[in-house]
Amino acid sequence: MNYITVLDYGAGNVRSVVNAIKSLGYNVRFVKKPQDITNARILVFPGVGAFGEMMKVLNNQGYTDALLQYLKENRPFLGICLGLQALFEESEESPGIPGLGFFKGRVVRFRTNLSVPHIGWNGLNFLQESRLFNELKSNEKVYFVHSYHVAPDDPSVILTTTNYGYEFVSSVQKGNIVATQFHPEKSGSVGLKMLENFLKGNVSPARPASLLTTRLAKRIIACLDVRTNDDGDLVVTKGDQYDVRDRRDRRVRNLGKPVALAHRYYQEGADEITFLNITGFRDFPLHDLPMLEVLKQTSERVFVPLTIGGGIRSYRDQNGRYYSALDVASEYFRSGADKVSIGSDAVYLVEEYLRTGKMSKENAISEIARVYGSQAVVISIDPWRVYVKSPADTHHPVIRTSIPGPNRERYCWYQCTVKGGREGRDVDAITLAKVCQEFGAGEILLNCIDRDGTKTGFDIELIQAVCGAVTIPVIASSGAGCAEHFLEVFERTRAEAALAAGIFHRREVTIEEVKQFLRGKVEVRL
Numbered sequence: 001m002n003y004i005t006v007l008d009y010g011a012g013n014v015r016s017v018v019n020a021i022k023s024l025g026y027n028v029r030f031v032k033k034p035q036d037i038t039n040a041r042i043l044v045f046p047g048v049g050a051f052g053e054m055m056k057v058l059n060n061q062g063y064t065d066a067l068l069q070y071l072k073e074n075r076p077f078l079g080i081c082l083g084l085q086a087l088f089e090e091s092e093e094s095p096g097i098p099g100l101g102f103f104k105g106r107v108v109r110f111r112t113n114l115s116v117p118h119i120g121w122n123g124l125n126f127l128q129e130s131r132l133f134n135e136l137k138s139n140e141k142v143y144f145v146h147s148y149h150v151a152p153d154d155p156s157v158i159l160t161t162t163n164y165g166y167e168f169v170s171s172v173q174k175g176n177i178v179a180t181q182f183h184p185e186k187s188g189s190v191g192l193k194m195l196e197n198f199l200k201g202n203v204s205p206a207r208p209a210s211l212l213t214t215r216l217a218k219r220i221i222a223c224l225d226v227r228t229n230d231d232g233d234l235v236v237t238k239g240d241q242y243d244v245r246d247r248r249d250r251r252v253r254n255l256g257k258p259v260a261l262a263h264r265y266y267q268e269g270a271d272e273i274t275f276l277n278i279t280g281f282r283d284f285p286l287h288d289l290p291m292l293e294v295l296k297q298t299s300e301r302v303f304v305p306l307t308i309g310g311g312i313r314s315y316r317d318q319n320g321r322y323y324s325a326l327d328v329a330s331e332y333f334r335s336g337a338d339k340v341s342i343g344s345d346a347v348y349l350v351e352e353y354l355r356t357g358k359m360s361k362e363n364a365i366s367e368i369a370r371v372y373g374s375q376a377v378v379i380s381i382d383p384w385r386v387y388v389k390s391p392a393d394t395h396h397p398v399i400r401t402s403i404p405g406p407n408r409e410r411y412c413w414y415q416c417t418v419k420g421g422r423e424g425r426d427v428d429a430i431t432l433a434k435v436c437q438e439f440g441a442g443e444i445l446l447n448c449i450d451r452d453g454t455k456t457g458f459d460i461e462l463i464q465a466v467c468g469a470v471t472i473p474v475i476a477s478s479g480a481g482c483a484e485h486f487l488e489v490f491e492r493t494r495a496e497a498a499l500a501a502g503i504f505h506r507r508e509v510t511i512e513e514v515k516q517f518l519r520g521k522v523e524v525r526l
Contacts, residue, residue: 003028007046007067014334068100084172126208141190147374219271223501292331312340339443415428443475475499
């Protein structure tokens, strides 16, 4: 059999790599003992998460010596993300913890005024020939999600660079050893082609022409709200200001099956796909959560990043077994998710912090970020406007708004909600975003209940306020009704991505139409 050996050290979404390999006609064997590494014909190391946690597992499992032996024998090796960073001597992410040291150099955090993590689709500057690049052109984009990058001492090992505030090393190559900071398995057809070229091994090396400067694309994200309908089926639905029931017959709107719809959006060019699980599940055993199967099936057909939100919290099942939020997130990652989105529980955590002044490291955000990296944790904020006559009327940060309130008020603040937008809390969106960034979150999904389902455009004032308060990427959500709304949010705010649901589900505007409209106005992946 034509087997590829995959080193799965137990953290992050390895399923997508495995599915990508299988989609190319290969079978997969997992490393279970050090000898599996030394006996491998081709070894793929898809590291995901945090550097320190990764090295701790590799050392505890006795894999480091076997890995170094394999690498020194110049045998076919593909490292991905942390699988690249592990090859170096040390990382600023985890001071004092040595890497493999196969390459001289270290891993450093981005030092830029741009948002960190670097999340999204960016290009490559080609410094060497490589079989990875056979049949590639020069303008393709690949998917990145990282806060740290490698800084090799030896420039001859640099395969590609990418620009993000400055030029950084995005892949390395030495003989048969290749490692990428980007994720081929999440880079659509381009990434699959790279992976195929590597696994075949007998393709001719190529070096496409480099661009003068690569540019990060603005992301267009398709969102699928998933819940059980009145017949007990898991469906994609869409709320109107968070009400998912049709006003005529009060039945749950059914806009399609989750897996089929996700695959359609992948084919139409979605840069990411987000599932929001809005079905309660507190009594389910963890292995029976309905969204796990949706993720597993989707990751077999969709090779762009997947985010899952809803239910990332601790709970007890009907048998009394306790699961932590980290347990739940881990199961989602193992089922195909790249990121998890935390909503109501983030509000409760921030409320506790504001009340006590203490930032517990044992909270869900910090715990998940510690194991999987900050880039794996998205905070979903669901606010609505509260108008006031004067900033003195509230202790919350206010904005002077161009959209007057019902009594001609010229100021407002954004109150966070929980329980699917049904309950307001004494926390504002700006404070929530700032504190969650301190907790370790890597991205903000910024909704707006007032705009949800209205097709009147994104709440620009809200997005500007939150983008100005944090240094992590912000995804704009709620209110898109046409392609012009996407251009407006990208031109008037620092949002790095824009998300929509209903207009895509109903084909009122397609993802392709949005991107063609944006083409030449803002950077997009076509």
